[in-house]
Amino acid sequence: MAGSDRGDLTRTAILALLGTVGPLSRTEIARELDLSPASVTQLTRELMGHGMLEELDLKPSRGGRPAQRLGLVGSAGRALGVKVTADHLVIVDVRLDGVVLGAWEHPFDPSGPHALDDLAGTVEATLARIEQAPPLLGVGVGVPGSVDDQAVGTVNAPTLGWQAMPVGERLRRRLSLPVLVENDVNALAAAERLYGRGRTHRDFLVLTIGRGVGAAIVTDGRVYRGARGGAGEFGHVPVDPSGPVCGCGTAGCLEAFVGAAGLVAAARDKGLLGEHAAHGDPGARDPGAKDAVDELGRAAAAGDRAAQDVFDQAGRILGRSTAGLINVVDPEVVVILGEGVAHWPYWQVGFDRAVRAQLMPGRRDIAIEVESWDETSWAQGAAALVLATPFDAAGAAGEQGRLVRARLIGAAP
Numbered sequence: 001m002a003g004s005d006r007g008d009l010t011r012t013a014i015l016a017l018l019g020t021v022g023p024l025s026r027t028e029i030a031r032e033l034d035l036s037p038a039s040v041t042q043l044t045r046e047l048m049g050h051g052m053l054e055e056l057d058l059k060p061s062r063g064g065r066p067a068q069r070l071g072l073v074g075s076a077g078r079a080l081g082v083k084v085t086a087d088h089l090v091i092v093d094v095r096l097d098g099v100v101l102g103a104w105e106h107p108f109d110p111s112g113p114h115a116l117d118d119l120a121g122t123v124e125a126t127l128a129r130i131e132q133a134p135p136l137l138g139v140g141v142g143v144p145g146s147v148d149d150q151a152v153g154t155v156n157a158p159t160l161g162w163q164a165m166p167v168g169e170r171l172r173r174r175l176s177l178p179v180l181v182e183n184d185v186n187a188l189a190a191a192e193r194l195y196g197r198g199r200t201h202r203d204f205l206v207l208t209i210g211r212g213v214g215a216a217i218v219t220d221g222r223v224y225r226g227a228r229g230g231a232g233e234f235g236h237v238p239v240d241p242s243g244p245v246c247g248c249g250t251a252g253c254l255e256a257f258v259g260a261a262g263l264v265a266a267a268r269d270k271g272l273l274g275e276h277a278a279h280g281d282p283g284a285r286d287p288g289a290k291d292a293v294d295e296l297g298r299a300a301a302a303g304d305r306a307a308q309d310v311f312d313q314a315g316r317i318l319g320r321s322t323a324g325l326i327n328v329v330d331p332e333v334v335v336i337l338g339e340g341v342a343h344w345p346y347w348q349v350g351f352d353r354a355v356r357a358q359l360m361p362g363r364r365d366i367a368i369e370v371e372s373w374d375e376t377s378w379a380q381g382a383a384a385l386v387l388a389t390p391f392d393a394a395g396a397a398g399e400q401g402r403l404v405r406a407r408l409i410g411a412a413p
């Protein structure tokens with residue numbers, strides 16, 4: 001067809017609109033994108049022919065005929081999402097509409113000499129066992145560290161022992177598929193943009209609590225990445241210079257207080273967690289810390305005031321720092337996620353009081369929402385990196401995003 005570059009851009013814009021705001025009528029699409037009704041009719045017919053859009057219910061309209069709404073076909077594509085941690089991988093197989101088709105966990109040693117080969121081999125083995133349809137658009141990888149660029153995928157992640165690791169390049173070579181790599185919290189924000197808060201808000205924060213403490217800053221619909229892809233290291237906001245040593249090498253960071261290891265250290269100071277002996281500095285990401293925090297959570301649930309106090313104190317520290325971040329960034333809404341939300345009822349009182357007390361007037365009624373969490377949430381975020389690219393008219397995923405779009409359109413029957 002004539003002007004195919006422009007047509008491609010417009011098709012992407014239509015997918016982007018429906019992927020982010022949900023089903024719309026042709027008239028609404030034309031109005032939102034400032035297109036003529038004739039070109040919307042033509043382009044949506046093509047997209048329906050490609051199996052990417054479908055006609056949904058009739059939306060009653062005042063006056064004229066009821067309008068036929070168009071929506072994305074959830075089964076038009078799928079992606080694998082991979083979450084890399086210090087001791088295991090979680091891999092999920094996710095459809096375009098966010099439905100999880102499968103999930104797997106594998107042990108993983110990021111410090112071994114063959115770490116990237118092991119990673120690629122595990123992904124390959126997963127690809128070999130999944131169904132052929134719907135078509136696979138690519139692989140998204142979430143890492144606890146900074147990434148230069150999603151489409152390049154060079155990773156610095158001290159907690160994995162990775163420095164300038166060419167994760168994207170190696171996986172692309174082994175898998176011959178589009179591969180997008182991103183900081184794990186930024187990947188969660190990509191999922192929120194696609195399926196969650198991003199449908200109704202353009203400026204929001206995603207905070208995570210658990211082993212570490214992280215943030216993703218979404219402004220004007222985009223994840224803010226910083227100069228080197230390292231923005232959002234909320235866990236390393238200074239809280240108290242006389243505080244515990246942090247994994248980053250300095251002292252008194254937010255994460256050293258309220259990350260899992262920090263909670264465990266605070267609990268031991270109160271004589272709690274006798275079974276979990278001290279493991280040295282609380283900045284180290286002790287893999288046993290999550291079990292110890294779960295034990296602390298059970299004690300809090302059983303009414304142990306000292307255990308409740310540990311969470312309450314952590315809530316207050318997190319609340320003060322969160323207020324600072326809100327004051328700086330001015331989001332519409334804040335979403336709190338991560339393994340740590342399992343114990344949120346014990347953080348909440350301290351958190352709410354501290355955050356409201358520290359917010360500037362006029363921002364004290366900001367919505368702060370805590371979402372449910374499961375083991376595969378991180379990996380679902382990684383898959384969303386790929387699944388979001390067909391809807392990303394801004395092209396954050398670069399050349400890899402173009403390849404993902406080509407697979408989506410090319411896969412049509």
Ligand SMILES: [Zn+2]
Pocket residue numbers: 235236246247248249250253255
């Ligand atoms: Zn730190």
